[in-house]
Amino acid sequence: IGLYNASYGPQYECKPDNNPWNPPGDGLTQQNIPFPIFHILQTEAVQEIVQCYNKYNSKEVYPLCSMQMKSHMFGAVDAPTCIRRTTYQTTLTPLSPEMYCDAMGGWNMVASLKPLISRKNKTKSDSTILVTAALDSRAFMMLNTAPGNSLATGFITLLAVAKAIGGISEKQKNELNKNIMFVLFDGEAFDNIGSTRTVFDMQHMNFPVVKLEDIDSIVEIGELGHVDSQLYVHTDPMSAALHKSRLTQIDQIIAEINNNAQGINATKASSSVGLVPSSLQTFLKSRNLPGVVVTDYDKQTKNKYFFSRYDELKNLNINYNGNTTDEEMLQLLQPLAQKLSNVALATAKMLYLEAATTSILPPEISLNTSLVTEMLFCYLYKANCSLFTEATSTNSVTKLPNFPYNRYVTVFQTSTTGLPIINNWGVLSRNLLAIFTGEHLPDNSTTCQRSLSTDETTTYFYFNGKLNNGTRENFCVKSSSFVTKALAPAIEDNELTSNVENYGLWAESRWTTTTFNLRMFLQHDEVNQGMTLLAGLLVLLVSFTVVYIVDTKAETLFQPAEPVSTSY
Amino acid sequence: MPLMVFFGCTMIAFGPSLAMFILTIAKYPLKIILLVVGAFCWLLALLFSALLWLAVVPLKEQLAFSLVFSVIFQEGMRYGLFRMMKNAENGLDDALSEDEKKSISNHKLSYTTGFGFGLMYGLFSIVNVLSQSIGPGSVGIDGHSSNFMLISAFLTSSTILLHTFWNVIVFDALNKQQYYKVITVVCLHMLVSCCSLLNVQQNLAYVSVIVSYIVLIGTTVWAFKAAGGSVVNIKSCL
Numbered sequence: 001i002g003l004y005n006a007s008y009g010p011q012y013e014c015k016p017d018n019n020p021w022n023p024p025g026d027g028l029t030q031q032n033i034p035f036p037i038f039h040i041l042q043t044e045a046v047q048e049i050v051q052c053y054n055k056y057n058s059k060e061v062y063p064l065c066s067m068q069m070k071s072h073m074f075g076a077v078d079a080p081t082c083i084r085r086t087t088y089q090t091t092l093t094p095l096s097p098e099m100y101c102d103a104m105g106g107w108n109m110v111a112s113l114k115p116l117i118s119r120k121n122k123t124k125s126d127s128t129i130l131v132t133a134a135l136d137s138r139a140f141m142m143l144n145t146a147p148g149n150s151l152a153t154g155f156i157t158l159l160a161v162a163k164a165i166g167g168i169s170e171k172q173k174n175e176l177n178k179n180i181m182f183v184l185f186d187g188e189a190f191d192n193i194g195s196t197r198t199v200f201d202m203q204h205m206n207f208p209v210v211k212l213e214d215i216d217s218i219v220e221i222g223e224l225g226h227v228d229s230q231l232y233v234h235t236d237p238m239s240a241a242l243h244k245s246r247l248t249q250i251d252q253i254i255a256e257i258n259n260n261a262q263g264i265n266a267t268k269a270s271s272s273v274g275l276v277p278s279s280l281q282t283f284l285k286s287r288n289l290p291g292v293v294v295t296d297y298d299k300q301t302k303n304k305y306f307f308s309r310y311d312e313l314k315n316l317n318i319n320y321n322g323n324t325t326d327e328e329m330l331q332l333l334q335p336l337a338q339k340l341s342n343v344a345l346a347t348a349k350m351l352y353l354e355a356a357t358t359s360i361l362p363p364e365i366s367l368n369t370s371l372v373t374e375m376l377f378c379y380l381y382k383a384n385c386s387l388f389t390e391a392t393s394t395n396s397v398t399k400l401p402n403f404p405y406n407r408y409v410t411v412f413q414t415s416t417t418g419l420p421i422i423n424n425w426g427v428l429s430r431n432l433l434a435i436f437t438g439e440h441l442p443d444n445s446t447t448c449q450r451s452l453s454t455d456e457t458t459t460y461f462y463f464n465g466k467l468n469n470g471t472r473e474n475f476c477v478k479s480s481s482f483v484t485k486a487l488a489p490a491i492e493d494n495e496l497t498s499n500v501e502n503y504g505l506w507a508e509s510r511w512t513t514t515t516f517n518l519r520m521f522l523q524h525d526e527v528n529q530g531m532t533l534l535a536g537l538l539v540l541l542v543s544f545t546v547v548y549i550v551d552t553k554a555e556t557l558f559q560p561a562e563p564v565s566t567s568y
Numbered sequence: 569m570p571l572m573v574f575f576g577c578t579m580i581a582f583g584p585s586l587a588m589f590i591l592t593i594a595k596y597p598l599k600i601i602l603l604v605v606g607a608f609c610w611l612l613a614l615l616f617s618a619l620l621w622l623a624v625v626p627l628k629e630q631l632a633f634s635l636v637f638s639v640i641f642q643e644g645m646r647y648g649l650f651r652m653m654k655n656a657e658n659g660l661d662d663a664l665s666e667d668e669k670k671s672i673s674n675h676k677l678s679y680t681t682g683f684g685f686g687l688m689y690g691l692f693s694i695v696n697v698l699s700q701s702i703g704p705g706s707v708g709i710d711g712h713s714s715n716f717m718l719i720s721a722f723l724t725s726s727t728i729l730l731h732t733f734w735n736v737i738v739f740d741a742l743n744k745q746q747y748y749k750v751i752t753v754v755c756l757h758m759l760v761s762c763c764s765l766l767n768v769q770q771n772l773a774y775v776s777v778i779v780s781y782i783v784l785i786g787t788t789v790w791a792f793k794a795a796g797g798s799v800v801n802i803k804s805c806l
Contacts (some may be wrong), residue, residue: 007643052709058706068704166585521705524714527573536579539725543587551591553805558675558796 075509105412150225438479606684682735
């Protein structure tokens with residue numbers, strides 16, 4: 001699935017002695033495991049199992065403690081087969097179809113800095129700089145996502161960039177030579193579903209406004225969880241070598257980051273090992289365009305728990321316990337937020353210079369560290385926070401939980417009318433993007449609702465807003481933002497297409513609540529059981545003999561000494 | 569292979585019954601009808617016990633309570649069975665041929681109905697255990713006796729036989745109006761049943777098996793005598 005293969009040269013071959021990006025990783029999630037794996041959340045159940053094992057199985061003498069595990073998933077064979085079968089079922093019995101599995105996917109969140117004009121009255125498209133980050137993380141136990149904090153720092157920084165650069169006036173936005181578009185890819189943890197679909201849609205004119213040729217360059221924000229003062233800018237050595245102009249553009253980007261950075265220093269990552277695994281690779285497969293990936297590491301990830309469920313806040317050196325209050329938590333997140341803000345601000349300034357082609361930075365480009373702190377708090381510690389509440393639409397009924405949203409992409413969903421069904425953290429990320437990049441209007445709720453346009457690229461939002469003296473200061477935002485499908489190109493209109501040969505496809509099996517079942521019991525040895533059988537046979541034999549004898553001799557045996565008083 | 573346990577326990581519980589059924593009952597149509605009548609009466613007793621258990625909500629968890637009343641209902645039904653047979657006697661006298669009369673003469677009637685009574689008890693008491701014995705597990709993870717299946721099978725086997733013999737004794741005693749014998753039987757039934765409480769409450773299942781088999785031996789001898797048997801008869805057989 002990656003960009004490189006042996007034809008690029010021996011140093012790019014997928015060999016263990018070539019640079020492993022994630023040395024502690026064992027590749028377990030990439031393996032075909034021929035048996036189900038259970039994850040027991042209840043600690044009491046785990047204790048019972050361990051106790052039973054210690055009690056009976058440590059001596060390896062019968063009876064042994066055994067366990068029966070039941071897991072009936074509806075899906076079988078592989079994703080294409082399973083989805084094809086599901087499609088047959090939906091066609092045959094449309095009312096109550098027997099579904100086997102659903103394609104995994106979600107929705108990419110796109111927001112444009114420059115207000116977009118609808119495609120209908122559009123003559124020339126702008127050259128666009130894409131700023132991208134992955135929104136999701138990997139999980140194989142649905143409710144137990146790798147929180148992917150290190151990766152989450154990427155899209156949180158992207159939101160901070162959007163906030164910083166979105167501070168410029170509408171006039172300045174419209175005067176930009178190049179547009180800047182923020183894209184949050186969903187499903188990137190599963191073979192880059194989001195970016196793959198985006199490239200596919202752009203090629204097939206299904207992506208609003210932007211065509212693949214319109215992309216000026218791509219700035220991808222990767223893992224930044226362990227950033228200190230050193231920032232690494234990764235590029236693709238192959239495409240850069242082909243176009244010398246690209247090389248200077250990338251050098252320029254690095255220089256601009258360094259010129260405007262406070263407390264950080266950007267350097268080009270070692271190019272000998274190729275481009276780091278990223279969404280940018282997906283774009284490079286289709287078009288040779290200049291792009292950079294900004295990360296906190298050079299040749300090997302600093303995150304020891306990449307895509308692991310242990311990649312939690314503690315992995316970011318945030319040491320908290322159950323007694324930590326919200327205020328203390330914000331304090332703990334502060335140092336990391338400061339570093340991320342530095343990166344975000346430098347990136348924002350670099351983007352402005354690239355887009356505006358001037359050397360004068362407007363003073364509006366600024367960033368408050370407390371916002372980044374709060375985003376870290378909301379995304380990684382507790383979703384029920386003031387920022388998320390403010391950024392919730394007034395008509396939303398979703399209750400924010402007291403734990404972080406898990407960022408597993410789950411299955412691709414639309415409503416019966418084809419409208420996107422977006423998971424909660426996706427909605428909140430889109431809202432934040434809209435607030436940061438959009439135009440804040442003085443409208444009240446009615447006018448904000450009334451001006452809802454049918455334009456596919458403009459959306460009006462009406463948000464809760466800040467709490468002031470017990471009432472929320474609702475506000476209206478007009479945003480050039482939209483969502484696009486993050487679904488494998490192999491699926492269109494719920495049906496498999498021939499693209500299944502060329503693109504990956506992930507599916508999640510269906511199940512019922514009674515699917516999972518664990519039973520613990522003792523098992524006796526064969527000898528013991530054989531004895532029972534033998535005893536049974538013996539009893540049977542003796543019974544027949546005795547009853548036969550008694551029955552044949554009944555006349556003599558039951559000869560009464562005196563006549564029985566009654567007779568029938 | 570837990571199937572071995574299943575077949576082993578089935579043969580222990582129903583081996584004697586199977587032999588009795590094939591060799592003494594299956595050949596005579598009338599006996600089969602009487603067997604069903606006996607079984608039906610036991611089911612009625614079960615129904616009454618169940619209704620009582622349902623009605624007395626606070627004592628649902630108290631096994632001893634339902635057990636005592638269940639024994640009383642069973643013995644009551646046995647008496648009902650006796651009355652019914654007595655009433656049917658006159659009608660049967662006219663309707664049956666000589667051969668048929670012979671097949672249920674003397675104690676054969678009480679033996680057959682009692683056997684039906686016990687058989688139904690046996691089926692109800694062990695079917696659940698047997699269905700679980702197929703596996704994959706066996707008993708004992710919470711510290712209970714690992715021989716639970718085996719003990720259940722032996723207890724069932726003995727109680728089927730006990731019901732058969734008690735029926736013979738009770739019918740004989742009622743005919744002869746020797747009511748102290750009837751009371752003795754009820755007490756024995758109560759004793760064996762109460763011992764089975766040990767199965768659940770403590771790890772003393774062996775006690776109930778032993779008590780049960782001692783009572784069985786005594787009852788067998790007693791029933792043998794009640795049915796007209798004697799040491800002389802045994803000697804004459806040899």
